[in-house]
Amino acid sequence: MHSKVENFIPANMLPIDFHCHSTFSDGSYNVEKVMDMAKANGGKYIALTDHDTVIGVKKAREYCQKIGLIFFAGVEISVTWEKNNLVHILGLNIDENNQILIDNLNKLRSNRYSRGQKIAENLAKAGIPNALEGAMKYCTNVEALSRTHFLHFLVEGGYAKPGKAFEKYLAPGKIGYVPQVWANLNDAVNWITGSGGIAVIAHPSRYKFTRTKLLRLIDDFKQCGGRGIEVISSSHSKEDSCNIATIANNHDLLCSIGSDFHTLETFRTIRVGINHPLPYDNCKAIYTELGIRQNDLNINLAD
Ligand code: AMP
Ligand code: MN
Ligand code: MN
Ligand code: MN
8 A cells, every 4th residue: 555646636637738738828827836846746648738938848858758658849829810810829749949939939929918008008098007017917028028927907996706707807808908910820830841840739629619610610620730629628518519529520530638737726726737538539649749658547546
């Protein structure tokens, strides 16, 4: 009998997480803390996928080597698709030293602070002062400034309940929403594939597209060279995951799995580092493509 169970993970979970955030974008914890939590939860294979930046990748890789996690470089790129739809595209197993990727991500991030100023002006008009300073308290770098940081400020200031601030103030059509044109789909996929990575549509069910529209996105995405789609995500219900897995199989897409961890939330149980397995045996797993074998995923539960 072991008195202490290291790396205990519940039965039926996989020690893989190909989607998480740190303070280099809108996550609440620094890279070391995120990786420590992933390890403590039983994780073995992890990709850091901060929004529109790869600056955390080197530190994350070095730290993972130190604590014994197998690391994949990643990014989550903000894309404006068909005029005004915000879509997130993950790049997995990218080369974080690719200059074209770095230069374009830098350009993409350069407008975040000025958008933040406009968000704050709009909130001030709605009777919520000092939102820029308030949001910046949660943000480590002006170029990372995200609606998530405003969300923390609004919740802390008592302007909205944790689960409601986005819908009340920050979602499209609300007072604190400032439209922004992000990368186009073809560019984002090409920056990823050009650096040796695999492009993956993030949390597809979250967009609430009709089936026709989602299939059109998939068609466009594949024509650009995209190869994967996220099946398991904290944004997805079990039913969402099954639907997306079926679509992935029909459209020959690699299936990805990721927590999309940002923070420890009380209204959602998310653990970084581990995920539910793909729903069907015939899913083409992206982790197999990236060299992880089924035998590596054996989970050693406590004796
Ligand atoms: P931004 O890139 O600044 O437009 O902010 C987008 C980020 O806001 C996403 O990456 C999520 O982390 C977060 N987000 C989007 N929708 C919601 C929501 N409904 N509730 C909480 N956070 C959200
Ligand atoms: Mn985010
Ligand atoms: Mn996302
Ligand atoms: Mn994300």
